[in-house]
Structures are given as C-alpha cells and as structure tokens.
Amino acid sequence: MSESISEAAAPEVAAVGLPSVRGVGAAPRKRNDFLYYGLRNKKLVFGLGLELILVLVALIGPMLAKYQPLQTTLPLQHPGSQHWLGTDLTGYDMYSQLTNGLRESYLIGALGAAFAAVVGMALGFIAGWRGGWVDELVQMITNVIVMIPSLVLLVVIGSYLSSRSILFEGAFIGLTTWPWVARAVRAQTFSLRGREYVELARLSGKRPVSIILKEIAPNMASYLFLAVILLFGSSMLIAASYDFLGLGPSGTVSIGWILNQAENGSALLYHLWWWFVPPVAVLTAMVAALLIANVGLDEVFNPKLREQ
Amino acid sequence: MTPTRSRNGRRWRYGTAAVAVLTLGVASACSSSSSTPAASGSSSASASGSTSASGSTSGGSSTLSFPRSETLYTSGTAYGPPVNWNPLDTGNFATGTQGLIYEPLYLYDPIKNQYDPWLASSAEASGWQGGKYVITVRSGIKWSDGQPMTAADVAYSINLARTNAADPYSANVASVANAVASGNTVTVTFKGTPGYTEFTDYLWKAPVLPEHIWKSIPASQIATTANKNPVGTGPMTLDTANQQEVAYQTKPDWWATAALGYSFKFKYLVDVVNGSNSQELGQLTAGNIDWSNNYLPGVNMLAGAQGGNSGYTLKFYGTASQHYMLSGNTVWLEPNTTKAPMNNVNFRRALAYALNPTAIAQAVYDGIASPAGPTGLLPTLQSAGYVNSSVVSQYAATYDPAKAKAALAQSGYTGQTLTLEAPQGWSDWNTAQTVIQQELKAVGININVIEPSSNQRTADLDSGKYDLALDNNAGLDSTPWSYFQRVYQLPISAQQNAQMNWERYTSTSDWNLVQQAATINPSNTSQLDSIYSTLEKDFLQQQPEIPLWYNGVWFQGNTQYWTNYPSSTGGNQNIPAMWAGYLGSMTSVIGLAQLTPAKAS
C-alpha cells in the first residue's frame, strides 16, 4: 500500500475522489441493497436524473429542430418562438446547434472514456498481474505519457491534419488520459492478486486472462465503473477545450466549436448572451451531473461514506 | 487542522501573491528589455512625452506612456510582434515600415484613379519619354539620419531590384536595362519594349532605399535582414517596439509638410498587434484603439451607436448601402480546371449559375462585404472604366438555379462528391464553405467541406491537388493587369509556387493578351481597353474562376480622440488602410494627415 498513486486524480476532473476503494474484494453486497441505497441517495438520483434529461435532449432535441445546425437563417434573432435559443451572427439556429453539439459531446465522452478504459485497464491489469519488469515498464510508459502535455501535443499534431474526425478526437483524448486508469487498476490488481480466491484460481491452473476477467475485474467493478464515469466527464471537457481552439473534428458542430464561434463573433461585446451562455450551462450541467452521480454512486457502493 | 498548518497556509497565500508580482515584474523587465535598439535614443523622447500627459504620472515616478490625446492607436495589420523594419522583407516587416518610414516615388489613389507624385515631383504619365522613363526626384528631402535623399538613391533602389533576385520587386524591373542618376533625375532604360505595366507598379509600390545604408548589407540578406534601425524619408521615426505594439514618433520636419501641406496632428502612432476579433472590438469600443483595420464580424451593429458606454461613435468608410467597407480584394471559388468535371466549361458555368454572391456575402458578412461582380474586378477598377458593361451583360452567368441545372446536365458531372477547401480557422471562409455547400447541393452538386491548415492548403493549391477552393486575389490596384495575370499566367508547372493561375487554366491566347497588355504604353488606352474587354469576355465565357464577394478594406474609426476619418462622403476620401501594400503605396498617409483631434486641447 505504499503507492498512494491509486488515489490520485482523474485528469481534468481533478481528484473527485476515487480514493482507493477499500471495499474492494469484500464479498459482493446484495444487488437490492445497492438499489435501495441508490434510490435514496439524493446525489445519485439528482445526478442521474439530470444526466438522463440531457441525454434525452441530445437524442430527441435535434429531431425537433426546425433548422439544420449549419443552415443560415436570419442572423441575430433573440430567443423566441421562431428560434428557441436565438441565432448567431451568421444566422445559425442556436437551438439546433446546441442540441447537435450535445450529441457530439456525449459521443466524444463515450469514445474518450472507452479508449482510455480499454488501454488503461489492459495495461493496468498486465502490470499489476505480471509485476516485475513488465510492471516497471508499464509504469515508466505511464509516467512518461503523463508528463507529455497532451493539449500541446494535439496542437502540434492537429495543426498538421487537414481534417479530423470525431473518432480521432475521441481516440486522442482516450490515448492521453489512460495513464490515470492504468495506475489505479494496477494498484488494485496488485492488492487483489494476493487474495485467497485468486491464489486458488491460479493454483487450479486457470489462465491469467480468465483469472483477471473472472476473479479480479468483478471485484473492482464498482471502482472501474466510477473511473469510467469520471473519464466520460473529463473527455467531454477536454474535447471542449480542443474544439474551442479550433482543433476539434472538422465540419461538425460541438459545444466547444460553438464557443469558438461566439468568441470569434464577439458575442461578449455585442451582449449576445444566448450564443454562449446556454452551451456553457449545458456542458457544465452534463459534467456536473456526472460528477454528482459519481459521488452518489461511491456512497452507495461504500457504506462508510453515506451521509450520517 | 493544527495551528501550525494554518500559519503555513497564510504563508502560502502571501507567497502566491508575491510569486505573481515577482513573475509579472520579470515579465515587465523582459518586455522592456525587448524594445528595439532605437529605444535607447527614443525612450527619453517618450519619457519627455509623458511629462506632457498630466494623468499618467503617479506617485512621483514618471511612467513611460504615450499621452492619449496626442497618440493615434491603430490595429488590424500586424499578425506578429514588430521585429523587422526591412521594407524589402514584404512578408515580415512591421506595420508602418513602408509608408511611415520608407516612401515610394508615387502614391496611387484608387478612388480618383490617379498617381500623386510623392518622392518624385513630376507627373507620373509624363515620365515615359520614348522607350525610357525619366523620374524627377523631389529636392530638399532628407533621410532621418540627416543625409539628403537624392536621385542616386532612387537609381540605386531600381538597380538593386534589377540585379538581385531576392528583391521582391525584381519582377517589376525585369525589362529594365539600367537606371542612371543625373542631378535630380533618374533615367531608366529598357531592354527592348518596356514592361510598362510592371514598371509603373514599381513606381508606386516599391520603397526608395537609402543607398548609404543599404549598400553595406550583404546581397543575400537584403530581403531578410531585420533593419532594426530604419532610416527613411517618411513622416515618422521608430520609437519603441515590444511584443504588443510598435510606436512611431512624428517627425517635425517631414518634407511633405512644406511641399504638400500634409502633417500629422498626432505625436505618436502606436500600432497594436492583432488579437482575436472580439478583443479588437473590445479595444476599439473601449477607446483603446482609434483606427482599426480588423475584420470585425457584426461591427455594423454598432454603426448606429451614438455614445455608448465610453462615448464613442464608430466611423466606417462607406454607408450602409455601400456595405460600409471599401471593396479591397476579390474572393473566388477556384475550380481545379485540370480535373473532371471542373475541366468542363459547362460545369464551371453551372457553378456560377448556382452560386448567389449576394446571398453568400449577406450570410457570411451580414452586410459589411459586397457581393462580387461577374468579372470579379474591383469597383475602383470599374469606376476607372476597366469593366466593359456590354460584355458583362452579354456573357455573365449570374445566379439562376434553373440554368445551373441545365448547364450541369451537359457537364459530364455524375454526382460525385467534390471537396471544397478553405484554411482551417478562417472562420468567415469556413462559414462561406457551408453556404456554398448548401447552394450547390440545391442544384445537385455534392460538396465535402475540408479545412486543412493554411500551409497544407497552400501546398494543395500549389501542386493542383484539390477540387474546389476558396482563394482571394491581390488587392486594390491601378489596372486589371495583375488580376488577369493571376488568372491566366502560363506556363503551368508542377508547383505553382508564385501563386499565379492556381486554377491551372490553359488559354494561350489569353496569356498572350495579358503579356501584350504589359508592353503597351499606358497612354494607348483604346488598345488596352480592347485587350481587357477580350480578357473579360473570355473570363465570363470560360469561367476559370467564380467571383463570390469582395473582401472589404476593413476599417472602423473611433471618434473619441480623433475625427475626420477617411470616408466616402467627407473631405477625406483616402484609402483607410494601414496594411502593407496600402500604407506606403496608396493614399493612407494622406488620410492619416487629415485626422484632427476630437477635443481642442
């Protein structure tokens, strides 16, 4: 337990807590117990509820839009019945842009989290399971990646690419944030490796992959779940920064891109608040809801944390 | 928390504030140390300047600042910190290098379509004497180091361009045999037929250089040396420069005051390095910038603003019906004419029929840019009589989706998706891309919008690896010659590095006409008119480019401190641009000389 690294922060979303899960390896609690506390946890209910609403908006919202996100209409319309969230200088309908941007944010969040989780878990499990020089190597790579400033790297790569896809952005984000998952998974695997049931499985000649998948992973499922949630949120935030700098996917509308447009169009000085306040508010709500749900979930999985 | 910890905490907090102050202090030290060598001579000047500014001293320490009421702040031209005052380093020199420090022989006035003698004193047209050109150099002008400016300097400048390929004006003097100074005249002789058009361009575009300084610069570096101590004949001298701005000080004994009655009412001119659109707008409306040459989207919203928070009124060159801005250069849709279906004239005409410049200009610029005419020639050239209106009415393909579909049907277009390139981050062009995409979609042409980096885009266009691209042509000019050179130049090489004929359109007869036009004496207007009419007719019939809109000579002036800005309606009908190629070639300096302080001091 000398490595407190396992308790370190997720990128962007700082140390929202994934303090090393002390309940890991404890006998799995009853599912309805989770459900019971889950439904009574205000943070979880609020966070998930808000997130659900936003996901619905992302799914259904664009279908209700009267205009395409990149269709020019009357510029500078205030929010009203014709344009629910107004229009920008070019005459783009902000409602349409926002709901489509929301969709893209979720997509990026999912892609980023997926890439980071897959790479991070794979390397974390391998390092934690094999130990020795493999572990040293993985840790070394992890530490190196952490020290390469990813935004600057993207700036360098991105400025040479003529078109970038959503997949590229998601992959890039995932491939620069995995070290955090890898560290945590490694530490947990390390501590689970010595457990009796794992020893037993090992002695009975099971293959390492199946031990990891069947014995170790389920015991840190709740932990991994929390990690993925945080990655999801941080991917969306990172993507917003990239898009704001004009390094996002080309030809698509994202929340960061809307902010970029608002900045270019001097929305602040013309007091066109509807151009940038709703996107900021929505993205903040998306991420905050995830974070709140995350803490709620943590409390559900971990009885010690529940409010007293 | 133990008490010791909270004491630590307090220490931390003081510590962070101290760190901020300290690092910023270092920043200030670095910034001030970055001022140019000229600062050694001029910091005392600006310090003395500050003593006249009552509000800028505090706590007894004298602050080096520019007295606001005697300073003109400009912006919109510099995309990087001012580090270079070499007028031959055309891609790099600081705003004001050409115009405020170095001056040409003539200024071209696109609005009146005339040449104003500047360092030359005789009328421009009178210089052509047989196959020679004779320049009479204005007498009594001194370089800012006290040396007289003579005909020898003019001859030196021409011969430098003639003999050194690194000189950016070498193409202008390609036909020159020699330039010889004698007394106050310079006689330029030519190898065979003079390249009239290109040499005329030299007279107003190129700066006259001080021979006594330039001759010591190694030949390979004449266009790249930083020239941090510029010595010119212009109205100002370099004061200081740092990352954010360059400052010039008005010269009390500028030759044009005595000779032409022009003088700058401001003591300092500070040109601020460009920021983002919104920051420029903020600085402008806050009264921190007086004269802005930025493209500020939506700025026409402030046209009616009287007063506002800081009591300003924004002035534009034109009126609302003139789209506020003087038209400055033409933006084209550039088809790669070596690729199918763009190699089919019917397809190119279908593009022209399908696109509505009025709608595009309105959508992208919301009223501050004008839609382009069918020939793409700027309105100043049109008013100078270079656009043949009967040719236009007869051949122009103007917006008509039905005709577009008809033309498309005969174009061999099979529904494939074509790419449309514009550099990443050029937000107005990127918006235009989507509008064009929609308009072309409406007639059945499928477009995929791509935004490469601008280097990549340059490479694509140079090498002809593109389908369709947005591009703009050089700005205000005295003749349509460079416009058509840009359209028709041959031969086409693998790399079109000089950025001519990027659409790779091959028409030997048209290129011959362009070359012929260059060798016709400007006084032979009828022959020139007939050549240009033919070139326009071919342009409209063959549609090698599809003109879309005119980028404005973006200009907005804040009247808080200075008034009488250049305007199409007032007495100051001059070019309102500090851009390289405008300031120091056209009438911007005359426009600056007309500015008057807003408040009588």
Next chain:
Amino acid sequence: MRRYLTRKLITYVLAFFVGVTLDWALPHFMPGDPIQGMLSKYNVGSNASYAALYQQFSSEFGLNVPLWQQYLNFWHGVLTGNLGVSIYENPASVTSVVFQAMPYTLALLVPAVLLSYTLGNRLGAAAARRRFLDNWVLPVGYIFQAIPYAGLALLVPFLFGSLWHLFPTSLGYSENLIPTFDWTFISSLLDHWFLPFLTVFIVSLGGWAIGMRNLVIYELENDSSRYLRALGASERVVRGYAYRNASLPQLSGLALQLGVVIGGNIVTEIAFQYPGLGSLIYKAISNEDYFLLQGIFIFIVIGVLLANFIIDLVFISVDPRTRLSMQGAAA
C-alpha cells in the same frame, strides 16, 4: 534510495527524450511545407525569386541537410538552448521569444495552481462531514469543476468586462504603457492579470475542493481517525490528521493534473489574449510557425518535468513512507 532515484531519473530522461523526439518528428512527417507556407505571405513575383527565397530560408532554418542530421542538430539545439529562428517573429530566436512569454504564463499558472490547491484543499477539508458548509461547497465545487475552461474564459470576461467594466479582458498590460519597472506599469500588469488568473483558479479550485472533501471523508472513516476519536482527540486534531493523510493523494494528483492545468491555461490565455506561452502557441499555429511551436513544446515539457521534480521533492518530505523507503529502511 538509489533504486528510487534511478527509477525517477530514468523516467524523467525518458520523458524528455520522447518529448524531444516527438517534437522533432511531428513537423517532419506531417504534410505541408513550412517554408512554402511562409513564402505564401510574400509578394513573390516570379518563380526565380521564389526559388531564391526558398533557398535562403531553407538554409536559415537548417532544413537543407539530411533528416538524421536535422535530428542531431535538433538535439544539439535543445541541449544548447538554440532552438532556431521563429518564422513569425523572424529573425528573433525561438528561445528569446519563449522567454519573453514565459513570465506571463508562470504568473498565471504558479499562483493559480498554488492558491487553488491550498484553498481548495482547505475548503474541501472544512466541508467534509459538515452539513452546512458541505451544502455550499459541494454544489459550487461541482459547478466549478464541471465548467469547461473555454466556457469560463467567456463568462468571466463577459461579466467582469463587458457587463460590469471592472477589469480589462485582454492583453498583458494596457497598450498605452511602455514596459517599465514602475508602479503604474505593475498595477496595469496586475489589473490585466486578474481575470485570466481568476479563470484558471476557479476551475482548479472546484476540483481540489471536491477531491479533498471526498478524501477527508474517507480518512475520517478510517481506523486511525476512529482510534483518535476513541482516545478523545479533539475534532480539530482528528481533522488535522485526516487532512494530512488526504494530502498525499492530492499531491500526487497535482502532478497528474499539471498537464490539464497547463492545457486550461493555454485556453485561458488565448481567450484573454494574455501574452504568455498559450497565446504564443496560438500565434505559432495561426502563423504556422513550426519552429516556435517546437520550442514552446520543449519548454513546456521541461516545465512539466521540473514541476514533477518539485512535487516529488515535496511528496518525499510529506510522505514518510516514500522518504524512509528512500533511506533504505524498507524496500
């Protein structure tokens, strides 16, 4: 101790090597020719003068030698601090351009990181298991934490600048001043520094506060806290111990977080046109100044390595386990 240090040292050296190599390789293997792009800004009349200029700049930027030699030259340049000439500020050297911008970035980053870290930790620790404070700190912390830098970099200037006219929203100091070391100039510096600082500070603050809150709750439920309570230790002592224990993961979190904060700082600087490295990166991109971009990248990598080193040192001084394992007391 030797093992610990060796491992750290190898990591640092490796990170530096990878950083430098990536930095060198990317522009070389990406499409587009920087010189070609640079020359597109010139009014080059003919192919002949184009060729002359191209030749001139190629040799000036050292691009006219074989790749392996360019790579070695690059290393030589990195190690001697000679990173070549900036395209965009030609003929200024990349190093000098970077050094001019660096103080501004440090002035934002260092106080914002230190202040948000200390204050956030304190706030979070204070809020843990205290209903009233928690009800405030938690939601505000979440919102701060969830705001994208780009969003805050718009909202802050909108509120403090466009609406309330309290602070300037762009540049590093007011443009009617000439940089001098006097009070007027420094107060202008501070005036312009405040909003970008606030932006970076606020986003980080939420993260640290929430993180600390959660960690302290974990610690307060810990055996060692329970034992302290069972022995009648005052709540102050219990919390003090919990805070101290929770500081360790927060500190290693700080190291992991640096890259993100630097990214946020870049976004903020660009939005505020604050003349630090972030704005410089932006200018380098928009002017396609690869040499400058390379230089900035190197300096940021060095900065991150240094910061990591400092955090390592602090960690060692705070965490007895690491310290003692270094002294060889325990492997």
Next chain:
Amino acid sequence: MSVNVQNLSVAYRSRLGDVTAVDDVSFSLADGEIMGLAGESGSGKSTLGNALVFLDPRMKATGGKVTVDGRDLPIADNGAMRHKRMTEVSLVPQYAMSALTPTRKIGRLINDLLKSHHIKNRDEVLTELKRRLALIGLKEEVLGKYSFELSGGMRQRVTIIMSTLLNPSLLIADEVTSALDVSTQRAVGEMLLEFRDRGYVKSAIAITHDLSILAQIADSIAIMYAGRLAERAPTSVIVDNPLHPYTQALLNSLPEVGVRHDQALLTGIPGRPPSLANPPAGCRFRERCPFAFDKCTQTPPFEEIRPGHLVACWKVSQEQTAVTAGAGQEQA
C-alpha cells in the same frame, strides 16, 4: 465497584430499522478486575465494548446507565464523552494494526493527544511514557518512528501503551491478541496483567473470540449471545463449571487451546444465532438449545445464582432454586 453497567441497550441504525445489538445488558466490575467478554461474531460483544468508549455515529444508546468510579458515564453524549476518553475509559481497538496514522511519528501522535486533553504536566506524562515503554521492552526510539516501521506486535503494544497512558478506570481491549502469533499473544496478555497490577488501568474488559487467552488473563468471564449476556462468572467457574447450555457448547466446541472458535463453529449445536433485527421473544438460544422447554418462551432473567455467578437460563435457575433453598437453610 469501579464500573457499573445497568440495562444498557445499543442499537444500530439500518435500512430495515434499528437493530438492537446490545440488549438490556447489566454487569459491574470491581476495582482491578479484568473481565473477559466472549461470544460468537455478531453477538454484540464488540458493540458493547465500543459503546462504553465511543459510539459510532451509526450506533445509538437506547437505554441504560453506566457509571465509572461512581460518576455517570454519558455514553450517548459524544461531546461530554470526549474528555472522559483515555482518562476514564479507553479502548485498544480491534483494528490496532491500522489504528496509528501513517503520516505522523508515534511521539507526535501521543503529544497531540495529550494536548487535546489539555494535559498540563505533559513532560511528566512523557517521562512516564518512556518508563512504560522500557517496561515492556520497547526502545524509546519507537516514539520517533512511523507506524509502518513497526511490526504487528510492536504496533499492538504501542496502542496499548497509548490507550492506557492516562491511567483510565476502564480499558476496553478489543481482540488485542487475534492478529498476533501465539508467543506475542502471551506477551500482550501478560502486559495487560502487568498494567492492571501496576494500576495503569483500574479495570478492563477483554473482548475476544479466544477463550483460551481469557483463561490466562481474565478474572471473570462474561458470555454474550445474540445481544444479551448469557453467563458471567469468575474465570475458573466458567472454565470448569459452566452452567448456561450455550457456554457449555462453546467450551465443548473448542478442539484445543489457541484455535479460535469462530473458525470451528459450534459444530455440536445445529442452527445459527437469531437475527437481531427481529429477535424472537424469550430466550434467544432457545432454538438451538437441547434443554429448551416451554418456559423458555419468556425472557430469562440474568440472575446471580451464586455470588459472582450470573446466568440467564430458566433451566439453570430452576435447578439452582432448589439448591439455594437447601443452602439457605444451611446458612440460616
């Protein structure tokens, strides 16, 4: 009587309502007495012990009264309890291995605790501390070390020293030996005795699974079953002549000394302890008791059958009534 516990009930809050883990428990300790408290996991023995020192926020005292040295011990009032802890009542926790914070040296930790209790003559206490360290064979350097530098046995001993430093009247020693190897167990047990003999603690409750260690150190032993006391008697009586059927079963199930009976469950007796969330009326051992009869549906009183020997069992009390009747005649 240094410690007197009357009708103490402690409940856990749970999602299914309160779970009374300690139900109406009464006992008292004489000065110098070490009472062993034994029972299966979940019998409430740890809850009882902890409740006397530190009620977890998830626990609440639902009734009863505790006095120490004749003064009330306000166990339900966390604030009032604070200064009683370590000085009047103290705890050596079950989790002694992880009880010491990893980031402060032991000496600093102790010093902070003393400050927390506003101890004025701290120097004297620290001198005393060093003497006690020497007494149990620990070097003074221990104070300059971090917990992770100590072995398990050392940690256990350090916690005992810390917990008893201010000479509490009552020490709760919760499973102090479980985590240790057999030889260290003995040493720690002897240390407790020594501390009692020297008056460092006035009385103690040693909670353990391990009856064999109790036989070694305890003066008396109380057996707990399902939240209630089943039997309490001097150690020799419990070991040699247990009366409660549960105690008997418990002793019988021990295969040999040193093996903890939670590993070798009550193999002799079928069934499991009842749920405390909804305990059956009457004797809680009824379901598993081979001697159960109809009276067992009523709650048996915890009565003193002989001096110092209390049992809660109808069968025992019936038998003993007969015996004491005779004995009473004898005495009279």
